[in-house]
Amino acid sequence: MTAEKHVLSILVDNKPGVLSRIAGLFSGRGYNIESLSVAETMDPLVSRVTLVTKADAPVIEQIEKQLNKLINVIKVHDFTGAEYVQREMVLIKVTAKPEHRAEILRMVDIFRCKVVDVGMEHYTIETTGDQGKINAILNLLKPIGIKEIVKTGIIALLRDQYTKK
Amino acid sequence: MKLTGAQILMKALKEEGVDTIFGYPGGAVLDIYDELSKTEMRHILVRHEQGAVHAADGYARAAGKTGVCLVTSGPGATNTVTGIASAYMDSIPIVIITGQVPTKLIGNDAFQEVDIVGITRPCTKHNYLVKNVANLATTIKEAFYIAGSGRPGPVLIDIPKDIVNDLAEYVSPEKVSLRSYNPTYNPNIKQINKVVKLIHKAVKPVIFAGGGIILSKAHAELTQFARKTRIPVTASLMGLGAFPASDPLWLGMIGMHGTYRSNMAIGECDLLIAVGVRFDDRVAGRTDTFASNAEIVHIDIDPTSIQKNISVSVPVVGDCKTTLEHLNKLIKKEDFGDIGQKCKGWLDKINEWKSTRPLAYTQSDIIKPQYVIDKLYELTKGKAIITTEVGQNQMWAAQYYHFDEPNHFITSGGLGCMGFGLPAAIGAQVACPDKIVVDVAGDGSIQMNIQEMATAVQYGLPINIVILNNQYLGMVRQWQELFYGKRYSSTSMEHAPDFVKLAEAYGAVGLRAVRPEEVEPVLSEGLSSPKTVIMEFVVAREESVYPMVPAGASITEMLLV
Ligand SMILES: Cc1ncc(C[n+]2csc(CCOP(=O)(O)OP(=O)(O)O)c2C)c(N)n1
Numbered sequence: 203m204t205a206e207k208h209v210l211s212i213l214v215d216n217k218p219g220v221l222s223r224i225a226g227l228f229s230g231r232g233y234n235i236e237s238l239s240v241a242e243t244m245d246p247l248v249s250r251v252t253l254v255t256k257a258d259a260p261v262i263e264q265i266e267k268q269l270n271k272l273i274n275v276i277k278v279h280d281f282t283g284a285e286y287v288q289r290e291m292v293l294i295k296v297t298a299k300p301e302h303r304a305e306i307l308r309m310v311d312i313f314r315c316k317v318v319d320v321g322m323e324h325y326t327i328e329t330t331g332d333q334g335k336i337n338a339i340l341n342l343l344k345p346i347g348i349k350e351i352v353k354t355g356i357i358a359l360l361r362d363q364y365t366k367k
Numbered sequence: 368m369k370l371t372g373a374q375i376l377m378k379a380l381k382e383e384g385v386d387t388i389f390g391y392p393g394g395a396v397l398d399i400y401d402e403l404s405k406t407e408m409r410h411i412l413v414r415h416e417q418g419a420v421h422a423a424d425g426y427a428r429a430a431g432k433t434g435v436c437l438v439t440s441g442p443g444a445t446n447t448v449t450g451i452a453s454a455y456m457d458s459i460p461i462v463i464i465t466g467q468v469p470t471k472l473i474g475n476d477a478f479q480e481v482d483i484v485g486i487t488r489p490c491t492k493h494n495y496l497v498k499n500v501a502n503l504a505t506t507i508k509e510a511f512y513i514a515g516s517g518r519p520g521p522v523l524i525d526i527p528k529d530i531v532n533d534l535a536e537y538v539s540p541e542k543v544s545l546r547s548y549n550p551t552y553n554p555n556i557k558q559i560n561k562v563v564k565l566i567h568k569a570v571k572p573v574i575f576a577g578g579g580i581i582l583s584k585a586h587a588e589l590t591q592f593a594r595k596t597r598i599p600v601t602a603s604l605m606g607l608g609a610f611p612a613s614d615p616l617w618l619g620m621i622g623m624h625g626t627y628r629s630n631m632a633i634g635e636c637d638l639l640i641a642v643g644v645r646f647d648d649r650v651a652g653r654t655d656t657f658a659s660n661a662e663i664v665h666i667d668i669d670p671t672s673i674q675k676n677i678s679v680s681v682p683v684v685g686d687c688k689t690t691l692e693h694l695n696k697l698i699k700k701e702d703f704g705d706i707g708q709k710c711k712g713w714l715d716k717i718n719e720w721k722s723t724r725p726l727a728y729t730q731s732d733i734i735k736p737q738y739v740i741d742k743l744y745e746l747t748k749g750k751a752i753i754t755t756e757v758g759q760n761q762m763w764a765a766q767y768y769h770f771d772e773p774n775h776f777i778t779s780g781g782l783g784c785m786g787f788g789l790p791a792a793i794g795a796q797v798a799c800p801d802k803i804v805v806d807v808a809g810d811g812s813i814q815m816n817i818q819e820m821a822t823a824v825q826y827g828l829p830i831n832i833v834i835l836n837n838q839y840l841g842m843v844r845q846w847q848e849l850f851y852g853k854r855y856s857s858t859s860m861e862h863a864p865d866f867v868k869l870a871e872a873y874g875a876v877g878l879r880a881v882r883p884e885e886v887e888p889v890l891s892e893g894l895s896s897p898k899t900v901i902m903e904f905v906v907a908r909e910e911s912v913y914p915m916v917p918a919g920a921s922i923t924e925m926l927l928v
Contacts, residue, residue, distance in 0.1 A: 214547075215547060218496075219484065219488075219496075222485070222488065223488060226488050226489055227489075230489045260674065260678075263674060264671065264674075264675060267670045267671040268671050270670070271669070271670075272547075273492070273493040273513060273545065274547055275547055276546055276547040
């Protein structure tokens with residue numbers, strides 16, 4: 203059986219310790235977390251956790267069931283196979299020697315990113331998108347010299363269904 | 368009128384129907400103990416906090432309701448962890464109340480501070496740190512609801528010292544509703560219909576009963592179901608008593624030390640109806656060969672138990688009792704007239720397995736441990752509540768004592784925790800003062816919580832401790848004999864206290880049997896004593912438990928005597 207990537211969207215009670223229950227479940231049972239992002243939803247009593255993990259079918263079934271079993275978990279939704287939008291934000295600090303500045307700005311333009319900080323030797327670029335786009339810009343900037351990056355982890359929402367089945 | 372946190376706690380416990388608490392005081396819970404002394408609540412002072420949790424566990428199982436224990440912060444709380452883990456693995460409803468340092472000191476490494484909520488997160492069904500006295504009553508109500516509903520389990524409430532003294536109105540909801548917690552009690556009817564179809568088709572069916580039957584009080588429903596369909600029944604260690612052992616359909620225990628006919632039946636059956644079990648590795652052995660000729664139906668209230676270790680053809684999420692009620696209703700309408708006929712060959716084969724490979728031992732001039740359990744069964748007419756320690760003693764108790772009723776076999780099944788039996792016996796005896804309670808023990812395990820003798824004596828509990836003294840950590844020795852070329856590394860227990868004198872030192876009665884003919888008189892005398900009794904039986908040193916399925920082997924690959 204092959205391990206597939208799954209994007210899980212988990213609604214939880216917005217209470218202290220809930221995230222550590224989720225993280226503890228993963229570490230205690232030997233599951234892996236590839237990325238994780240959490241914040242309050244429109245309802246301040248509820249938070250949404252977006253968690254990416256890689257697992258084969260029986261394991262993902264256990265992961266979902268075990269998550270559902272946690273008292274503070276309201277709903278678990280596996281987006282895999284469904285239509286969803288996903289975004290990740292990355293801040294990229296790139297070396298900006300005078301001879302490269304124009305090229306960097308051109309790329310920022312093409313990818314519709316933003317320069318959010320300019321220094322004597324660096325630009326910091328903000329970019330959001332799906333992983334394809336982010337990998338593309340990282341690959342293009344790499345030869346110029348990336349000093350540091352930071353990623354938020356994926357957030358995702360289901361697409362609205364226009365066509366009813 | 369405003370009440371203090373301590374008063375709220377007592378009131379809330381009373382509303383939950385709690386009349387007995389097992390505990391041990393300390394700085395952080397002084398105010399609670401002060402309040403406790405002003406109530407009718409019975410408090411059993413144990414000698415170690417691990418004992419408090421095991422006692423609450425034994426109480427919960429014998430009484431069929433949620434057990435409660437109360438301990439102080441820091442070391443008091445950490446001492447409970449083994450007991451909590453044991454209750455968690457066996458799905459026993461307990462509420463554990465721990466004291467905590469005052470709110471403003473939390474996180475400052477204060478004296479006797481420990482993050483018990485963090486420590487017990489993986490071994491509780493849920494846990495709470497109460498940060499506002501206004502939430503205390505609701506938290507307690509929720510805790511009892513969570514502990515006792517769905518798949519039961521331990522719930523811990525950590526209460527900081529200042530919260531105990533803060534004032535609040537007593538407000539508690541009529542009914543608990545948690546939007547994130549809704550156990551499924553009612554099974555899906557379509558799935559149930561599939562089960563009925565499979566029963567019609569099967570010619571070699573087996574029912575496999577687990578602790579879930581006992582927890583959901585489905586003993587009568589299971590018995591009715593099996594008798595009506597004439598399907599033979601095996602059970603896990605936790606399921607002993609779920610079906611009457613005196614019934615001709617009873618196969619005996621399944622698993623590593625299961626009976627030959629149970630394990631063979633699993634190997635050959637064409638339909639396995641598993642109810643309230645979780646296919647522990649000690650049950651299933653090699654999972655890819657487990658019941659490999661069978662359609663497997665798995666009924667359990669906890670969806671995580673289903674498809675975890677064994678893949679099944681018909682998963683049914685639901686409460687065991689409710690589901691069996693549904694099944695019984697359905698099969699009532701069906702014609703099962705020929706089912707006995709259809710499965711006759713199967714039942715004959717099972718009986719043949721039983722007669723050719725029964726559980727057996729030969730009593731010689733040294734006391735055999737199995738003989739002690741045999742006699743114990745005879746003398747108590749199978750009516751005693753048996754708790755056990757862990758090891759060979761536990762397995763012999765499971766094999767040679769026969770249980771017709773639920774809640775009579777109390778053992779640490781999932782965690783396999785030595786030191787469980789004596790405190791659990793205390794809890795069971797407190798819950799059932801009119802029953803004979805016996806802790807079947809090994810000489811090793813009994814020394815793990817022997818201090819609870821003092822508790823038993825203090826409260827005048829006539830517990831019977833049967834020590835099968837083989838002067839070894841017997842079960843580990845057995846593995847060393849079989850799999851490590853008899854290299855008995857650190858399993859000899861030659862140095863032990865004189866158990867008779869020890870009993871006397873605690874103010875209990877001490878008896879010893881060294882020869883086979885002394886077994887019965889010692890048991891009779893001990894069982895009829897109104898005091899706490901230790902009965903030590905000096906048994907054959909290198910006796911082993913058989914049948915045995917080596918770890919990782921198929922369940923039908925048994926080592927026989
Ligand atoms: C707390 C704990 N420590 C260690 C073990 C490992 N263990 C399992 S059985 C056993 C031997 C038990 O010896 P004894 O109590 O004398 O019982 P016997 O097997 O001889 O009946 C040991 C050490 C355990 N189950 N629990």
